[in-house]
Amino acid sequence: MLLEPRTHVPALARILAPLGAVAAALALCALLVAWAGAPVLRAYGLLLEGAVGSRFALTETLTRATPLILTGLAAAVAFRAKLWNIGAEGQLYMGALAAVALGGGLLDLPAWLLLPLVLLAGAAAGGVTLLGPAVLKVRFGVDEVVTTLLLNFVILLFVSMLLEGALKDPMGMGWPQSAPVLPEAELPKLLERTRLHAGLAIALVLALALWLIDARTVWGYENRAVGANPRAAAFAGISVTRVMLRTALLSGGLAGLAGAAEVTGLRGYLTLDLSPGFGYAGIVVAMLAQLHPVGAVGAAVFIAGLFVGADAMSRAMPVPNYIADVLVAASLLCMLVAGLLTRYRLRRG
Amino acid sequence: MAEIFDLLVSAAFWTATLRIATPYILGTLGELVCERAGVLNLGIEGIMTLGAMAGWMAVYQGADLWTGVAVAALCGGLLGLLHAGLTVPLGLSQHVAGIGVTLLGTSLSYFVYRLVLPQASTPPTIEPFQPLPIPGLSDIPVLGPALFSQTALTYLALLLVGLVAYVLYRTPVGLALRMVGENPAAAEAQGLSVTGLRVGAVVAGSALMGLAGSFLTLSAFNAFFFNMVNGRGWICIALVVFASWQPGKALLGALLFAAFDAFQLRLQQITGGVLPYQLFLMLPYLLSILALVLMSRRAAYPRALMIPYRKGER
Numbered sequence: 001m002l003l004e005p006r007t008h009v010p011a012l013a014r015i016l017a018p019l020g021a022v023a024a025a026l027a028l029c030a031l032l033v034a035w036a037g038a039p040v041l042r043a044y045g046l047l048l049e050g051a052v053g054s055r056f057a058l059t060e061t062l063t064r065a066t067p068l069i070l071t072g073l074a075a076a077v078a079f080r081a082k083l084w085n086i087g088a089e090g091q092l093y094m095g096a097l098a099a100v101a102l103g104g105g106l107l108d109l110p111a112w113l114l115l116p117l118v119l120l121a122g123a124a125a126g127g128v129t130l131l132g133p134a135v136l137k138v139r140f141g142v143d144e145v146v147t148t149l150l151l152n153f154v155i156l157l158f159v160s161m162l163l164e165g166a167l168k169d170p171m172g173m174g175w176p177q178s179a180p181v182l183p184e185a186e187l188p189k190l191l192e193r194t195r196l197h198a199g200l201a202i203a204l205v206l207a208l209a210l211w212l213i214d215a216r217t218v219w220g221y222e223n224r225a226v227g228a229n230p231r232a233a234a235f236a237g238i239s240v241t242r243v244m245l246r247t248a249l250l251s252g253g254l255a256g257l258a259g260a261a262e263v264t265g266l267r268g269y270l271t272l273d274l275s276p277g278f279g280y281a282g283i284v285v286a287m288l289a290q291l292h293p294v295g296a297v298g299a300a301v302f303i304a305g306l307f308v309g310a311d312a313m314s315r316a317m318p319v320p321n322y323i324a325d326v327l328v329a330a331s332l333l334c335m336l337v338a339g340l341l342t343r344y345r346l347r348r349g
Numbered sequence: 350m351a352e353i354f355d356l357l358v359s360a361a362f363w364t365a366t367l368r369i370a371t372p373y374i375l376g377t378l379g380e381l382v383c384e385r386a387g388v389l390n391l392g393i394e395g396i397m398t399l400g401a402m403a404g405w406m407a408v409y410q411g412a413d414l415w416t417g418v419a420v421a422a423l424c425g426g427l428l429g430l431l432h433a434g435l436t437v438p439l440g441l442s443q444h445v446a447g448i449g450v451t452l453l454g455t456s457l458s459y460f461v462y463r464l465v466l467p468q469a470s471t472p473p474t475i476e477p478f479q480p481l482p483i484p485g486l487s488d489i490p491v492l493g494p495a496l497f498s499q500t501a502l503t504y505l506a507l508l509l510v511g512l513v514a515y516v517l518y519r520t521p522v523g524l525a526l527r528m529v530g531e532n533p534a535a536a537e538a539q540g541l542s543v544t545g546l547r548v549g550a551v552v553a554g555s556a557l558m559g560l561a562g563s564f565l566t567l568s569a570f571n572a573f574f575f576n577m578v579n580g581r582g583w584i585c586i587a588l589v590v591f592a593s594w595q596p597g598k599a600l601l602g603a604l605l606f607a608a609f610d611a612f613q614l615r616l617q618q619i620t621g622g623v624l625p626y627q628l629f630l631m632l633p634y635l636l637s638i639l640a641l642v643l644m645s646r647r648a649a650y651p652r653a654l655m656i657p658y659r660k661g662e663r
Binding site: 002003032035036079084086136140141142143145146147149150151152153154157158160161164165280283284287318319320322323325326328329330332333336337340 | 391431435439440441442444445446448449450452453455456457459460463464467579580583584586587590625627628630631634635637638641642645646648659660
């Protein structure tokens with residue numbers, strides 16, 4: 001059996017690939033649901049209902065999707081340039097850290113300036129965090145996968161240290177949590193009586209902007225060129241180092257912004273359970289979207305729906321809500337195969 | 350200073366070092382076997398988690414300890430087969446496939462654990478491997494208890510270092526395995542099956558990772574916890590680079606690393622809360638990053654590492 005590159009990939013195949021992958025993942029995980037002793041169709045029905053079945057469910061899914069869009073974009077822009085940033089989780093926490101520090105009234109800032117600065121600081125903190133591994137990569141040839149992964153653990157410990165030390169809320173009853181951000185530093189809610197906040201609007205605007213940059217500017221062209229073939233890009237006069245560092249700032253910045261938006265839009269303060277793996281799930285978002293910025297929005301909503309729906313389903317059935325994590329992982333693996341099938345055809349021989 | 354000296358000559362310190370080193374030795378060996386054949390296996394973290402859970406679960410359900418170890422290795426090998434299937438014949442991105450395998454291994458472990466034990470607030474325990482002093486040898490001062498009063502899995506890990514080194518450097522299959530990691534086209538020209546060798550290496554290496562996971566639940570502790578592997582797999586990947594892809598140096602790296610870890614644990618007790626404990630816990634990860642930076646410059650990577658091989662494609 002041989003793989004033969006396709007000369008032309010129809011647009012329809014690019015849209016069908018993630019749908020096929022998700023269908024395959026759902027079919028595979030049906031075995032687990034059945035093993036748990038639940039009727040499969042009813043379980044998936046409850047999952048769907050829990051994700052989008054009511055106004056509450058829908059807004060919860062979109063709230064959950066907000067950080068996933070941003071971490072998905074973070075992974076997409078990095079992977080586009082073949083910068084393997086697996087550290088979005090840590091960058092997210094650095095962004096959140098900057099947001100609570102500044103938003104808690106560290107500097108005396110005018111109210112109208114506070115929120116934009118808090119968000120910018122979050123993005124900057126995330127970007128600088130990824131800059132370290134990126135510099136090590138271009139300067140010393142250190143594999144960024146392992147450094148970004150290991151930094152996730154260092155950063156979580158660092159956050160834990162600050163939450164029990166300098167940033168600890170004196171009114172927090174001894175819990176390791178930060179003091180809440182000032183009301184002026186909070187992102188406004190999008191809808192009354194829901195948790196949906198303006199972070200979603202920011203994420204959507206950024207997805208569109210990144211798509212335009214990617215498709216219409218020299219910047220985007222250079223990024224794609226480096227990702228496709230760094231040697232060829234260097235011969236064409238593109239500075240691979242500059243593109244890598246720029247991509248690192250952008251990717252880390254997006255992840256940092258995700259953390260800042262979670263703090264200022266949803267939680268109000270920082271705890272160690274701010275992110276249930278948004279950074280890692282962002283990788284799956286990016287792959288399902290085939291690294292397309294606008295596709296990342298759809299993929300993020302889907303994955304958010306899985307998590308929110310699985311929580312609702314597991315309350316009614318004996319299926320642990322970890323089924324959502326399994327579904328996400330299976331979707332990623334199936335998507336890899338589906339992506340391959342759009343680019344290659346199978347040949348006997 | 351005197352306290353630190355006392356620590357370094359105490360048998361308890363070196364016993365702890367070897368115990369801490371065991372999962373690193375096994376995991377690093379496993380990753381090394383995969384990478385020597387040209388396949389980066391980022392699934393290691395998930396494979397270790399599944400090994401830890403499956404091995405423990407088998408024993409909890411009534412199997413004996415060695416059956417648990419076998420189950421862990423088998424589960425590791427199965428996830429390895431998945432990773433190999435995606436990356437070798439299909440030639441998919443080893444980075445992304447590995448992350449996918451890690452996510453799958455971890456989530457499957459948690460799912461199964463919660464399914465079998467829906468509301469276990471305190472994790473149930475099993476009777477783990479007990480230290481197995483080797484008569485005579487374990488009576489040597491300092492060295493004896495450290496080297497010869499460990500559990501069976503630690504002895505197994507040390508034996509496996511020798512076995513892997515022997516197979517890699519002294520047998521035809523080892524030569525072939527190294528060859529597909531350096532120059533797959535030349536191996537193919539010799540009539541060797543690149544696909545077969547790479548798949549075999551990844552499955553065998555992943556079985557070792559499963560074993561590494563089972564040490565955590567069957568020997569070091571007696572229960573399975575969430576986030577139990579806690580980055581040990583990623584540290585193994587750094588240790589492989591540190592060891593320049595050589596089993597002997599992998600053992601040395603794992604021991605050095607574990608000695609440092611045991612040392613920071615004692616230091617934490619000696620300094621007694623003057624410094625935040627998180628600073629000490631950060632050190633192993635920072636040390637791994639430092640080792641990577643120092644070694645990456647002169648790292649002798651297997652030449653075909655992370656490069657998929659497709660017959661007839663150049």
